[in-house]
Amino acid sequence: MEEKIKSLFQSVNLIAMDYLFRQKQNNIKPIQELIPQIQEFVLWFLEENRFGIEEELYRDMQNYLLQVLEDISTAMSQEDRVLLHDAIAYGLIDYLKLFVELQEAETDDNL
Numbered sequence: 083m084e085e086k087i088k089s090l091f092q093s094v095n096l097i098a099m100d101y102l103f104r105q106k107q108n109n110i111k112p113i114q115e116l117i118p119q120i121q122e123f124v125l126w127f128l129e130e131n132r133f134g135i136e137e138e139l140y141r142d143m144q145n146y147l148l149q150v151l152e153d154i155s156t157a158m159s160q161e162d163r164v165l166l167h168d169a170i171a172y173g174l175i176d177y178l179k180l181f182v183e184l185q186e187a188e189t190d191d192n193l
Contacts, residue, residue, distance in 0.1 A: 083126055086119065086122065086123070087126075088122055091175070091179060092139070093112075094116065094120075101143060101167045101171075102171070107163055109166055110163060111160060113154070120174065124148075124151055124175070127177065128147070133180075147177055149173075149175075151170055154174070164181075
């Protein structure tokens with residue numbers, strides 16, 4: 083799952099950067115193509131508290147991630163590129179980044 087999450091992070095991050103810096107405003111189709119991977123990540127995250135954080139914080143994170151997923155769904159159904167960008171850039175990426183940074187830190191500790 084580690085490689086899948088890293089790959090998803092890179093893909094989503096590139097789409098967000100293209101939208102913001104390169105003015106590639108059509109972000110719906112690229113995100114739509116990533117929906118299966120996004121769903122897989124969300125289910126993986128919701129399955130259990132893999133980070134060993136406080137349960138109340140974990141529940142809050144679960145709820146927020148579900149809200150992000152709902153925003154993505156709403157944005158896609160309404161073809162709202164701004165909402166989609168916000169949900170991806172200020173929601174989903176943060177969760178993916180959390181995992182990627184944790185994995186990098188563990189790798190550095192093993193060196």
